[in-house]
Amino acid sequence: MKRIASHIRSVALAALATAAFGAAAHSADLRIALADDPDALDSMTNRAQTGITVLTAMCDRLMWTDSKLTLTPGLAKSWNWSADGLTLTMDLVEGAKFQDGTPFDAEAVKINIERYLGKGSQRADDISTIASVEAPSANKVIIKTKVPSAQLLSKLAERPGIIFSPAAIKSLGENLGRAPVCIGPYKFVERVAQDRIVLAKDTAYYDAAKYSFDKVIFRIIPDDAVRLANLQSGELDLMEKLDPSNAASLASDKKLQILPITVLNNQTLVLNFNFNGPMQNPKIREALEYSIDRQAIVDVAFAGQYQAGNQFAAPDSPFYNSKFPVPARDPAKAKALIAEAGIKGPVPFTILVPNRPLSVRVGEMIQAMGSDAGFAIKLDVVDFATTLKMTDEGKFESWGPIGPQFANDLDTVAFAVLHSTGGRNLTRYKSPEMDKLLEASRTATDPAKRIEIFKEAAALAVKDRPVLYLYHQKPLFVAKAGLKGFHTTGDGFPKLDGLTLN
Amino acid sequence: MIGFLIQRLLVAIPTLLIISVIVFCLQQLLPGDPALVIGGGEATPAMLAEIRERYGFNDPLIVQYWHWITSVMHGDFGVSYRTREEIGPMLAAKIPVTLHLALAAMFISLIIGIPAGILAAIWRGRGWDHVVTITALSGISIPNFWLGIMMILVFAVNLGWLPASGYVSPFVDPWASLKSITMPAIVLGTALAAAMMRHTRSAMLTVMSQDYVRTARAKGQREWIVILKHAFLNAQVPIITLATLQFGTLLAGAVLTEQIFSIPGIGKMVVDAVFNREYQAVQAVTLLSGAAFVLMSLLADVLYFWANPKLRSKTL
Numbered sequence: 001m002k003r004i005a006s007h008i009r010s011v012a013l014a015a016l017a018t019a020a021f022g023a024a025a026h027s028a029d030l031r032i033a034l035a036d037d038p039d040a041l042d043s044m045t046n047r048a049q050t051g052i053t054v055l056t057a058m059c060d061r062l063m064w065t066d067s068k069l070t071l072t073p074g075l076a077k078s079w080n081w082s083a084d085g086l087t088l089t090m091d092l093v094e095g096a097k098f099q100d101g102t103p104f105d106a107e108a109v110k111i112n113i114e115r116y117l118g119k120g121s122q123r124a125d126d127i128s129t130i131a132s133v134e135a136p137s138a139n140k141v142i143i144k145t146k147v148p149s150a151q152l153l154s155k156l157a158e159r160p161g162i163i164f165s166p167a168a169i170k171s172l173g174e175n176l177g178r179a180p181v182c183i184g185p186y187k188f189v190e191r192v193a194q195d196r197i198v199l200a201k202d203t204a205y206y207d208a209a210k211y212s213f214d215k216v217i218f219r220i221i222p223d224d225a226v227r228l229a230n231l232q233s234g235e236l237d238l239m240e241k242l243d244p245s246n247a248a249s250l251a252s253d254k255k256l257q258i259l260p261i262t263v264l265n266n267q268t269l270v271l272n273f274n275f276n277g278p279m280q281n282p283k284i285r286e287a288l289e290y291s292i293d294r295q296a297i298v299d300v301a302f303a304g305q306y307q308a309g310n311q312f313a314a315p316d317s318p319f320y321n322s323k324f325p326v327p328a329r330d331p332a333k334a335k336a337l338i339a340e341a342g343i344k345g346p347v348p349f350t351i352l353v354p355n356r357p358l359s360v361r362v363g364e365m366i367q368a369m370g371s372d373a374g375f376a377i378k379l380d381v382v383d384f385a386t387t388l389k390m391t392d393e394g395k396f397e398s399w400g401p402i403g404p405q406f407a408n409d410l411d412t413v414a415f416a417v418l419h420s421t422g423g424r425n426l427t428r429y430k431s432p433e434m435d436k437l438l439e440a441s442r443t444a445t446d447p448a449k450r451i452e453i454f455k456e457a458a459a460l461a462v463k464d465r466p467v468l469y470l471y472h473q474k475p476l477f478v479a480k481a482g483l484k485g486f487h488t489t490g491d492g493f494p495k496l497d498g499l500t501l502n
Numbered sequence: 503m504i505g506f507l508i509q510r511l512l513v514a515i516p517t518l519l520i521i522s523v524i525v526f527c528l529q530q531l532l533p534g535d536p537a538l539v540i541g542g543g544e545a546t547p548a549m550l551a552e553i554r555e556r557y558g559f560n561d562p563l564i565v566q567y568w569h570w571i572t573s574v575m576h577g578d579f580g581v582s583y584r585t586r587e588e589i590g591p592m593l594a595a596k597i598p599v600t601l602h603l604a605l606a607a608m609f610i611s612l613i614i615g616i617p618a619g620i621l622a623a624i625w626r627g628r629g630w631d632h633v634v635t636i637t638a639l640s641g642i643s644i645p646n647f648w649l650g651i652m653m654i655l656v657f658a659v660n661l662g663w664l665p666a667s668g669y670v671s672p673f674v675d676p677w678a679s680l681k682s683i684t685m686p687a688i689v690l691g692t693a694l695a696a697a698m699m700r701h702t703r704s705a706m707l708t709v710m711s712q713d714y715v716r717t718a719r720a721k722g723q724r725e726w727i728v729i730l731k732h733a734f735l736n737a738q739v740p741i742i743t744l745a746t747l748q749f750g751t752l753l754a755g756a757v758l759t760e761q762i763f764s765i766p767g768i769g770k771m772v773v774d775a776v777f778n779r780e781y782q783a784v785q786a787v788t789l790l791s792g793a794a795f796v797l798m799s800l801l802a803d804v805l806y807f808w809a810n811p812k813l814r815s816k817t818l
Binding site for chain 1: 533534535538539540541545546549552556581582584585586587592595596651654655658659662665666667668669761762763764766770771774777778779
């Protein structure tokens with residue numbers, strides 16, 4: 001018996017020693033869990049948010065935005081606009097090299113921007129105001145625009161600001177995303193689809209001293225509970241997308257820290273103006289708005305972690321028009337408006353809901369609230385890819401909750417949804433007044449004037465209600481308590497400079 | 503025997519072709535447009551048209567099928583339009599993972615299911631039989647995802663004995679590999695063991711009422727020889743059928759288990775492919791699953807030969 005006990009003790013000690021060795025062996029690695037498998041690691045075609053997370057760890061951008069959406073230098077160390085707002089001159093960092101050892105220069109920037117404008121690019125629309133790119137010297141780039149373009153700098157601080165090695169572009173062509181080569185602190189090592197992406201420190205990077213990890217390992221763990229369990233068991237250092245309902249229970253866990261961030265985004269109920277139904281009547285749209293308690297949605301579905309809102313910008317944003325605060329729920333007023341519209345009995349109305357647990361939760365709450373306020377709401381829950389097809393073909397009455405997840409400029413969340421030619425205008429909303437305002441916002445290079453224009457556009461959207469803004473997400477990251485220096489770009493992606501793990 | 507095997511392999515070719523046609527047609531019925539999934543909500547009509555042209559979505563179905571099947575015959579399964587990775591190498595990387603998980607789960611299923619089934623048959627209607635039956639029912643009834651998450655909480659989060667998720671190849675680090683495969687294999691294997699136990703029990707009960715078993719006992723043979731040699735060897739055929747079917751299913755990918763434990767196997771790949779409307783990847787995996795079933799059915803036939811001397815003497 002003693003011998004058995006002794007064996008057990010030996011095995012346990014060996015296991016502990018192995019665990020300790022394992023921990024020591026990985027101390028210079030940063031292990032981050034992603035909720036989805038990224039798509040191609042090429043910012044020209046990228047769509048998935050997780051793809052940008054990986055690219056942000058790997059690649060510098062021409063400029064960055066900080067958490068207050070202020071532009072900060074990146075590969076462009078300074079820039080200025082000409083007096084007429086049609087010429088942007090950028091001075092580039094000197095001595096930088098791509099991860100394949102080739103030198104970085106203005107010609108590389110020109111090649112990349114022309115690639116982003118070219119065939120097959122998903123970014124062409126973002127920077128469509130660019131007329132030409134010139135490289136008069138190795139460290140100077142001149143971009144000429146067709147019209148003054150207030151949003152262009154923000155776009156260059158987003159995906160179109162990532163500069164890939166021209167040699168890699170040439171050799172890999174449209175398969176660049178398999179093994180991207182850019183300028184940044186970590187270079188691509190390997191990818192195992194649906195499992196992991198491994199990056200290693202590029203010691204030749206010009207600012208390498210600011211980065212403390214030798215390797216960054218992204219693990220793909222779609223299940224919320226499993227992702228969290230991995231962090232709790234010590235196999236991860238950082239994870240994204242904590243289910244808000246878990247935030248309260250984690251607050252008392254001293255080994256972990258919750259890191260909420262603020263990003264420009266909104267979740268809405270899109271109302272199809274072309275659908276022959278009750279929502280074509282402005283009074284019914286107003287009644288629907290009064291039937292919804294946005295704060296209750298935030299409190300119940302998202303454990304109070306998100307922010308209720310009724311405009312494209314959040315209530316604490318400088319772009320928010322405070323003359324139109326979030327309306328309180330008023331079922332009596334909703335019923336009165338329905339009666340005024342001359343409709344008897346509950347108003348039938350169908351919401352197309354993406355089949356995701358939190359989206360369905362919100363849909364069910366709107367359904368329940370609507371039933372108290374004179375609506376008979378039906379939920380049509382289908383998978384996300386199908387909702388894309390149905391909404392593109394206009395085969396829906398309303399769609400939601402849905403909306404842009406991240407942006408570093410208000411133009412991204414306002415123009416695309418509300419302008420009559422906007423790529424995400426699924427409402428088919430056409431307002432000459434709104435078009436004029438949004439076009440003016442793109443040419444207003446004076447920031448104060450731009451804020452006023454967006455506030456006017458917000459007021460018009462509140463009046464016309466092509467979409468009902470519901471809430472603003474505050475993405476939750478969770479990390480080990482020893483992770484210090486966590487910060488993100490203005491569009492919500494972790495930056496690894498200054499990040500340490502004790 | 504060899505002639506029989508060649509004949510079966512030749513029959514597999516039209517079977518796989520028919521499977522490929524059915525899968526190709528069925529997934530065209532899936533709602534959703536791959537161009538929209540690739541381009542996203544913000545894609546302009548011009549971008550969508552360009553995507554459809556580039557990937558050949560505008561071609562007639564028969565042309566799309568012909569392009570795909572001729573490429574497959576040349577060993578080219580296409581490229582994922584989402585990640586730009588080649589599907590062939592992706593599949594090649596996932597097959598060993600799925601095979602490892604399937605073998606480990608099958609091992610668990612067999613070492614639990616067969617002895618428990620034999621014991622339940624021997625003590626039919628007595629305490630042990632009830633215990634095994636209830637355990638088997640529980641094994642079938644407990645959902646994989648629940649058992650998986652509970653095991654993660656107990657063995658990874660609280661005790662810290664096993665990794666919560668992920669996969670390590672046995673050729674890279676055998677000990678870490680064993681630790682990474684233990685929980686998924688138990689989750690998958692226990693559910694299979696339940697069915698295996700019920701099957702073994704019923705096959706054993708049928709055989710044990712046969713005259714030759716009674717004769718063996720009458721000869722005064724020891725009970726364990728009667729059970730293992732006379733009864734169990736004759737009860738093997740239905741057990742082989744179930745085991746090979748189960749193994750074929752496992753090779754097609756254990757979707758939930760792979761999802762819970764983040765194992766980069768075929769199941770996880772096919773789910774992602776369906777949600778992203780990656781038609782070529784879905785077709786490749788389905789074809790592979792079909793091939794796995796054909797191979798398993800062939801293996802079952804070979805095992806019948808081995809298990810049943812009468813079959814051997816008739817055919818050879």
